[in-house]
Amino acid sequence: MRYLPHTPEDIHEMLKVIGVDTVDDLFHTIPDACRNSTPMDLPPAMSEWDLNAHMDSLAATMASSNEYRVFIGAGSYNHHIPSSVPYLLSRSEFATAYTPYQPEISQGTLQGIYEFQTLVTRLLGMDVATASHYDGATGLSEALLMAVKKTKRKKVAVSVLCHPFHREVIRTYMDPAGVEVVEVPYTPEGRTDLKALEAMDDLAAVAVQSPNFFGVVEDLKGFSDTIHAKKGVMIGSFTEAIAWGLMKNPGRQGVDIVAGDGQSLGIPKAFGGPGLGLLASTKAHMRQLPGRLVGATTDLDGKRGFVLTLAAREQHIRREKATSNICSNNGLCALNAAMYMASLGGSGFRRLAQINHNKAEYLKKALAGAGVEITFASPTFNEFVVKFPKGFEATYERLLAKMVVAGLPLERFYPELQGHYLLCVTETLSKTDLDQLVKEVTA
Incomplete structure (x- = not known):
């Protein structure tokens, strides 16, 4: 889409309707000390064709x-992404990130999330899944906070073979909350050391990635049994969702909460993003789940419909007591993943x-x-x-x-x-x- 700037006449007419004389008048409530009074250091304006040539030259400096x-x-x-996925996703009905708070006008968005959540629970073997998480790192951090709230303990264990970037995000989440993070080392076989976990006490949860950062398949069942004996929560994570097409899913291995990234589910790498956070759990942890949870119901006429359910998790209901910091809808990526899984x-x-x-x-x-x-x-x-x-x-x-x-x-x-x-x-x-x-x- 080309950039079509407003003419001075357009600007004058808009300001006249608003009731001010200049654009600066729109910002009169901002103190002068908080404004930048110096001109922006920008190069001279280019023509459309010169700008295209300049952008091409910049693109040529980077590898594709x-x-x-x-x-x-x-x-x-x-x-590989089936051609049907980007085609369907490009339809104007889907290209919005509007939050579906009003079910009567958001049935399409709500149904899309409902189908996504259904497919995620089947893939991961869990009872319930939410939507609108940004990526696997934030989903995993939210899962650990769920365990802290559930157990009332302030210490979590994280495998050193969880993605290094995910572990950085976990520390960013846990430090302000006063939660101690201890790392579980790995063995010469490239797996998380189960014996090291056995020696740890007072844990709210343990988080283990499978396949781990080395690509090695972990024994999630062994970790589940060990942490459950300590009255803690077992959290399984992953970065490669395609693996669950072949491996025994987390639900069958005793995992309580699963958090991972769904980028593999039809979302292009796209210069590092976007990602898609997947978060699912058993019914026992359902009320602690952050994000959005869509349910199916019937209206007064008996027609099937979709609504946000257990909405006390939403910040618009409970504000500072909400269980989630999710504030914008990652629904388009979720719909992308649902289309991909349905296509395969x-x-x-x-x-x-x-x-x-x-x-x-x-x-x-x-x-x-x-x-x-x-x-x-x-x-x-x-x-x-x-x-x-x-x-x-x-x-x-x-x-x-x-x-x-x-x-x-x-x-x-x-x-x-x-x-x-x-x-x-x-x-x-x-x-x-x-x-x-x-x-x-x-x-």
Whole structure:
């Protein structure tokens, strides 16, 4: 859409209707000391065509992931998206983030959220799911706050193999609330140390990611049994939702609350965002859930309808006593995910998960056969850790020049893993891509 500025005549007419003489009069209530009186340091105005050329030149300085073969996941995954999803999502009826407080005029939005929540509960094996969470990190932090409120304890345990960025967000949430966060270390097998958790007491909850940041599948059932024996809450998290098409879902492993990111569910990586927070729980924790919960009902004429239910969670009802800080509707991303899951269906979702697993295993075995060290022998999904020979940094840069991103260096997040890289494979990478990577890194 082109930018069409108002003419001076347009501005004069609008100010006249409002009853002021100048635009500055609109801000007369702001003290002079709070205003910026100096002109903005902006370059001279450009014509439309010069501006387009300038934007093109800026875009050319950045790499586009579509042009690269990217072997990085680490919380943001590249998947094929059926053409039906962006087409349906672009319809004008859906392109609004208006909060559905008035059910009589928001039936479409409410039904979309209802369908999304239904699909999420089926995927995760939970009783109830909410909507409108920004991403997996905030959803996980909200889940821990739920446990703190439920147990009245001020200490939570978080696996060191939860996404490093998620752990940063958790600390941001917990510090002001006076909640102590202790980290559970990992074992030589690349899994969270269950014995370390057994030695911890007075925990409100433990949060364990599966597949974890190394791509390793965790024993959520073991952690559930251990934390339940301590009268705490088991929280499962994830960054790759496609994994649940193949793995035993959290509900079948005794998890109380599940929090994760739904970016994989048909949402493009889009230069780092947006994400989609998924949050679901058993009925026992239903009233502690933040966000929006849509229910189906019937009106006075017996017709089916949708409403926000258990709305005491909403800040417009309870204000400072609300259980949520969600204040804008992430409904478009939720609808995107619902369309994606409905497009694939149950069998399609499982088949996609199997393809992702098989391709990752193919690359893992090919690298091992070429002499590359596979760091952890535990089962993985989509991602795995390798240790490349000393001096691999030069090879990494050479591959970048060939538009290949050979994994994520882990030393930044885990200093003890110098020379280790996290590799990710999804259905978007071909066998030729995988074979070429093996050839390049072992040359």
